[in-house]
Amino acid sequence: MYKIVLERKMCTSCGTCEDTCPEFFELVDDGFSHIKGSKIGDVEEIEIKDADCVLDAAETCPVMCIHVYEDGEEIL
Numbered sequence: 898m899y900k901i902v903l904e905r906k907m908c909t910s911c912g913t914c915e916d917t918c919p920e921f922f923e924l925v926d927d928g929f930s931h932i933k934g935s936k937i938g939d940v941e942e943i944e945i946k947d948a949d950c951v952l953d954a955a956e957t958c959p960v961m962c963i964h965v966y967e968d969g970e971e972i973l
């Protein structure tokens with residue numbers, strides 16, 4: 898099981914995560930990234946079964962505001 902955490906206050910609205918992993922990320926009306934299926938807030942999180950493209954999105958986010966946890970341990 899994976900947990901994705903997005904620190905929206907750090908987001909620079911570059912759009913990389915949306916391009917890399919549109920299944921999970923989208924830029925919304927306030928201009929910042931949002932994890933699809935989560936509640937919009939300063940810090941968003943969601944649990945998912947397979948990390949898939951989320952790992953690529955976390956690696957390529959220029960400000961490293963996407964964090965990925967696997968079984969409770971931060972891996973990115």
Ligand code: SF4
Binds near residue numbers: 912
């Ligand atoms: S890649 Fe990072 S900085 Fe760029 S839109 Fe996504 S969360 Fe924001």
